[in-house]
Amino acid sequence: DARVTQTPRHKVTEMGQEVTMRCQPILGHNTVFWYRQTMMQGLELLAYFRNRAPLDDSGMPKDRFSAEMPDATLATLKIQPSEPRDSAVYFCASGLPLVGGTDTQYFGPGTRLTVL
Amino acid sequence: DAKTTQPNSMESNEEEPVHLPCNHSTISGTDYIHWYRQLPSQGPEYVIHGLTSNVNNRMASLAIAEDRKSSTLILHRATLRDAAVYYCILRDISNAGNMLTFGGGTRLMVKP
Numbered sequence: 001d002a003r004v005t006q007t008p009r010h011k012v013t014e015m016g017q018e019v020t021m022r023c024q025p026i027l028g029h030n031t032v033f034w035y036r037q038t039m040m041q042g043l044e045l046l047a048y049f050r051n052r053a054p055l056d057d058s059g060m061p062k063d064r065f066s067a068e069m070p071d072a073t074l075a076t077l078k079i080q081p082s083e084p085r086d087s088a089v090y091f092c093a094s095g096l097p098l099v100g101g102t103d104t105q106y107f108g109p110g111t112r113l114t115v116l
Numbered sequence: 117d118a119k120t121t122q123p124n125s126m127e128s129n130e131e132e133p134v135h136l137p138c139n140h141s142t143i144s145g146t147d148y149i150h151w152y153r154q155l156p157s158q159g160p161e162y163v164i165h166g167l168t169s170n171v172n173n174r175m176a177s178l179a180i181a182e183d184r185k186s187s188t189l190i191l192h193r194a195t196l197r198d199a200a201v202y203y204c205i206l207r208d209i210s211n212a213g214n215m216l217t218f219g220g221g222t223r224l225m226v227k228p
Contacts, residue, residue: 004159031213043160043218050213091159097213102148105216107159 002026004108006092012114018080021111023092024073032075033093033105034060034067043091049075050097082115089113120204125223128194136189136222138204146209149180149187152216153200160203160218163189199226 005024013019025032033048036059047057052069060067064086066078079086089112095105121139128134140149151163164171164178166187171178177190191198203221207214 033215035218042220045215045217048215056215093159095213102165103213104162104165105160107161110159 002106004092004094004106006090006108006111008111009109010112010114012116013082014116015083016081017115018078019082019086019113019115021077021090021092021113023075023077023094023108025075025092025094026106027073029094029096029106030072031095031097032069033095034075034077035091035093035107036088037091037110038088046077046090079113082113084115087113087115120206120219122202122204122219122222124220125225127225127227128191130196130226130228131193134191134194134198134224134226136191136202136204136224137186138188139186140204140206141185143184143206144208147206148209149178149184150205150207150216151176151178151189152203152205152218154203154221155197155200163202165207194224194226196226196228199224 007022031050034046035043036046037043046059047067049069069075089110091107091110093105093107095103148167150165152160153163154160164173164176166178179188201221201223203218
């Protein structure tokens with residue numbers, strides 16, 4: 001049963017520290033998404049990639065967040081420096097575009113980040 | 117993508133059917149209706165999608181109004197495991213492979 005994996009599952013850090021979250025998409029999926037979920041904002045898109053190229057990162061604070069796909073099996077989301085307002089659950093999802101917009105996204109279990 | 121409106125929360129008894137409504141009065145002819153759900157402490161998962169006709173799969177059924185301005189996700193026999201937030205999302209036919217826009221969803225509580 002193919003799944004999206006994310007590490008770490010939980011991260012507690014202090015303000016100002018660098019945080020790196022990793023995601024392994026489902027093998028063969030060429031689109032990778034990063035979403036963030038908070039109580040106040042709900043689920044919102046941060047960035048996404050297709051064939052490892054960034055397509056949209058308009059949801060990401062550019063001064064502190066960066067997202068990359070070093071290869072087809074790894075996506076990373078980095079925050080430097082982290083701030084308490086970055087505390088949230090970060091989800092990675094992967095999928096394959098299908099004609100007609102009927103494609104499904106598969107979500108990982110999330111990384112719960114707490115910045116003190 | 118057009119906007120959807122869902123009740124904030126609903127309650128159901130275990131083993132009874134559940135009808136989760138979604139209004140999408142500004143839906144366009146090229147919008148697919150997708151449903152995802154998010155179980156506690158998990159990422160969202162796909163449930164079902166449709167365009168015009170009613171759809172069934174192993175998880176649920178999707179009933180789409182004739183004018184497509186509303187739809188209903190039907191869980192035929194709710195179990196405690198179905199307690200989750202259910203999201204109704206519209207995706208344009210040209211939106212293949214692109215982001216999902218999540219609203220607030222409906223929190224379904226299932227009572228034993």
